[in-house]
Amino acid sequence: MATVLTKRRVVWALIAGLAVVLCLLALTVYASRRGRGGPAGPVRPAMADTQGAEQPAPNDQDRVSSSETDWPQFRGPMGNGISTDTKIPLEWNDTKNVKWKAPLPGPGSSSPIVSGGRVFVSCYSGYGTDTKQPGKAETLKRHLLCLKADSGEVVWTRTVDAALPEDDFSGPGITEHGYASSTPVADGERVYAFFGKTGVLAFDFEGKELWRADVGRESSNRRWGSSASLLLYRDKVIVNASEESQSIRALDKMTGKEAWRAEGTALELVYATPVMAGLSGGQKDLVIGVPNEVWGLNPDTGRLLWYAETGLSGNVAPSPVAQDGIVYLMGGYPKQQTLAIRAGGNGDVSKSQMLWSKKGGSYITSPVLCDGNIYWVDDAGFANCAEAATGKSVYHERIPGTAGSGSGKPFYASVVLVGDRLYAVSRTGDTFVLAAKPSFEVLAHNQLASDQSVFNGSPAVSNGRLFLRSNRFLYCIGNE
Numbered sequence: 001m002a003t004v005l006t007k008r009r010v011v012w013a014l015i016a017g018l019a020v021v022l023c024l025l026a027l028t029v030y031a032s033r034r035g036r037g038g039p040a041g042p043v044r045p046a047m048a049d050t051q052g053a054e055q056p057a058p059n060d061q062d063r064v065s066s067s068e069t070d071w072p073q074f075r076g077p078m079g080n081g082i083s084t085d086t087k088i089p090l091e092w093n094d095t096k097n098v099k100w101k102a103p104l105p106g107p108g109s110s111s112p113i114v115s116g117g118r119v120f121v122s123c124y125s126g127y128g129t130d131t132k133q134p135g136k137a138e139t140l141k142r143h144l145l146c147l148k149a150d151s152g153e154v155v156w157t158r159t160v161d162a163a164l165p166e167d168d169f170s171g172p173g174i175t176e177h178g179y180a181s182s183t184p185v186a187d188g189e190r191v192y193a194f195f196g197k198t199g200v201l202a203f204d205f206e207g208k209e210l211w212r213a214d215v216g217r218e219s220s221n222r223r224w225g226s227s228a229s230l231l232l233y234r235d236k237v238i239v240n241a242s243e244e245s246q247s248i249r250a251l252d253k254m255t256g257k258e259a260w261r262a263e264g265t266a267l268e269l270v271y272a273t274p275v276m277a278g279l280s281g282g283q284k285d286l287v288i289g290v291p292n293e294v295w296g297l298n299p300d301t302g303r304l305l306w307y308a309e310t311g312l313s314g315n316v317a318p319s320p321v322a323q324d325g326i327v328y329l330m331g332g333y334p335k336q337q338t339l340a341i342r343a344g345g346n347g348d349v350s351k352s353q354m355l356w357s358k359k360g361g362s363y364i365t366s367p368v369l370c371d372g373n374i375y376w377v378d379d380a381g382f383a384n385c386a387e388a389a390t391g392k393s394v395y396h397e398r399i400p401g402t403a404g405s406g407s408g409k410p411f412y413a414s415v416v417l418v419g420d421r422l423y424a425v426s427r428t429g430d431t432f433v434l435a436a437k438p439s440f441e442v443l444a445h446n447q448l449a450s451d452q453s454v455f456n457g458s459p460a461v462s463n464g465r466l467f468l469r470s471n472r473f474l475y476c477i478g479n480e
Contacts, residue, residue, distance in 0.1 A: 044295065045248075045262035047347070048303030071114040071460040071467075074183035074229035075414065079275050080321050081368040082417045087464035089479045090421070090433055090443060094450045099465065099476045100152035105143045105159075107471030108180030109227070109412060109456035114467065115186035118155065118205060119147045119460075119476075121469055122193055124179040126162070127169040140166055142180060142195045145474075146207060149462065152476060156207035163198040163217065166225070173224030177412070177456060178471075183229035183273075185237070190253065192237050196226040200239055200251060211256035216245025220268050227271040227317070233286070233299045240274060240288065242267040248274065248288065250302060260302030266290045269315045272331065272366075277322035277343035285343045289316045289329045296343055308350040311337045311357065319366040319414075321374075328374055328388065330361030337361055338374075338391060358391040366414040368422070370436045375417070377424040377432075381410040385438055397440040399424070399432055412456040418466075429455045429470060448475065 075081040089097045106125035113120050126139030140162035146155040167174055182194040190210065192202050197217040202210040220243050228240035236250040236259055246267045250259040267290055274288040276299065285296040285305060289312055296306045314333030321328050322343065330338040338361035342353045362384075367376035373394065374386045381402030385394040402410040413425040415434075421443065422434040429451050433444040453471035460467040466477040 043263075043265040044293075044307060045264050045297065045302065045304040048298050048301065048305050069114075069463040070116070070186075070188070071462045072187065073113060073185040073231055074111055074273050075319065075366065075458065076416075076461065079231060079273070079319070080323070081366065081414055081458070082370075083461035084419070085461050085464060086419050087479060088418045088421075088423075088461060088466050089477060092431075092446050092448075092477050094448055097477055097480055098448075099478045099480075101473045101475045102147055102152040102154065103473055104145065104469070104471070105157065106141075106180070107178050107454070108469070109177040110180050110229070110469075111183040111413075111457040112460045112467045112469050112474060113184055113186055113191075114149055114460050114462035115191070116188045116205065117149050118186075119149050119467060119474065120184050120186060120191050121145050121147075121457075121474055122180045122182070122184055122195075126179075140164065140179060142193070142198065144184065144191070144193050144201075144203065146191070146205070147474065149465070149467075149476070152474070158203060158207055158209070160195060160198060160201065162195070166197055167219055167223040173222055176409075177225070177227060179225060181225065181227040181456075183457075185230040185232050187232055187253070192230050192232075192253070194226065194228075194230050194239055197244055200230070200237060200256070202237075202253070202256060213251050213256040213258070215239055215241040215249055216247065218244055218246070222269065222315075224271070229273040231273060231276070233276065233284075236299070238274065238286065238299065240267075240270065240272070242270040248286075248297070248302065250299070262297055262302040262304065264290070266293060271315065271317040273319040275320040275322050275327065277320075277325060277327050279325055279344050287320050287322065287327045287329075287343060289320060289331055291316060291332075294320075294327070294329055294339070294341060296345075306345045306347060306349045306353070308341055308348070308354055310339055312339075315363075317364045318362050318376075321367055321369055323369050323388075326355065326388075328367065328369065330367065330376075331363065332361070333363060335359065336363055338386070340388070340391065356391045358386075358393075360393070360396075364409065365411055368415055368417040370417055373438055375415060375422055375434075375436060377411050377415050377422075377434075379409040379411050381426075383424070383432075383434055383440055385440070394438045395440045399426075400442065400445075401430075402426055402432075413458040416459045416461060418461055423459055423466065425455050425457075425459060425468060427454050427456060429453075429468075431459075431468070 106123040286299040312332040316331040339357040340355040364379040435441040
């Protein structure tokens with residue numbers, strides 16, 4: 001009997017040990033699958049053999065729009081938040097310098113864009129799969145509006161049923177920014193919209209749907225929904241589908257057919273829009289920050305050209321900016337970091353290409369560059385200026401009257417540089433105009449007091465007009 005019991009104990013011990021091993025293996029695989037590192041570290045896209053051999057020469061298709069006055073994508077023609085317009089008013093309110101305002105069919109955190117004399121903006125209505133909203137689980141819809149830029153007249157509206165289930169309208173994520181956070185992009189003939197799990201859709205300027213492409217229907221561990229915006233490169237629409245499939249994809253802009261896909265579990269928690277960094281010879285790198293790293297991809301093939309290790313742990317939301325081959329990137333959670341890295345190179349460039357790295361930066365909003373300085377207004381309501389060459393802080397000043405309460409974030413919109421002025425829109429609709437110089441100065445404080453909804457979208461600038469969106473209205477600001 002004792003021998004039998006001993007054998008049983010041994011068998012049960014072996015079973016228990018095997019169960020422990022299987023659990024540890026499952027946890028390791030899960031951690032890697034969900035982008036949390038693990039023994040093997042982050043999973044990156046496939047590496048390119050060489051940089052120069054894969055990139056074709058630049059051509060006229062590199063231009064997003066043929067019009068100098070267009071603002072065709074998130075943060076403008078170059079994706080850097082900079083306008084050369086000199087006619088934007090300094091001051092406005094409900095009765096001054098508002099040329100028109102148009103009601104919207106629902107809220108949204110996306111930004112308006114301008115192309116070919118048309119303004120495009122996306123919205124949503126409904127609540128996805130929120131169990132706390134009985135009876136509303138099947139009502140989620142996305143809306144894309146096309147308006148005349150000079151009058152605000154609605155040319156057409158297209159409503160798209162959401163692919164369900166979507167992430168719940170609950171918690172600190174989607175309740176903050178909603179289901180329409182990705183800014184469209186247009187090329188003067190077609191407009192492209194990204195609606196998360198519903199996919200990427202293309203319309204002509206008359207509102208006819210041309211195609212739609214599925215880019216995945218997964219959810220990150222945060223379940224915050226999409227926020228990255230589309231960008232155009234030559235004949236491709238590029239989408240950061242990190243939330244939907246832990247991938248960045250390029251779609252043929254005429255057909256929606258997938259041209260390439262760059263996959264990596266490290267893309268989880270990446271909410272930023274990539275940026276094109278120009279190199280010598282006219283070549284470009286597609287640059288994106290991910291938790292603990294920054295990547296440079298070949299925009300023609302999706303192959304990883306180079307990567308560098310960083311301290312950007314956690315969520316990466318601000319979009320990078322690039323100038324003269326140098327990329328400036330900030331983000332991270334719970335602590336932020338700002339860094340400068342020279343684009344180009346091959347493989348691990350952590351030591352060879354990194355110029356500087358500093359603590360602090362922005363959690364949500366994106367910066368602009370002007371005369372050797374980096375400017376941004378962070379989500380906590382502080383205006384910041386730092387030297388682009390070194391990262392040294394020039395100033396860090398609270399914008400008057402924007403103190404948040406608790407975890408509140410006074411700013412979601414990114415600053416726009418117009419001439420020598422910075423326009424920063426708060427979530428309450430107050431637009432602060434700051435001097436673009438290395439000393440803090442508020443030039444104007446503009447209010448749209450009649451609109452008590454939330455302003456999350458960044459401004460668009462076109463032909464002497466500033467376009468602002470709230471959860472209720474689209475505004476056109478211009479000199480009377």
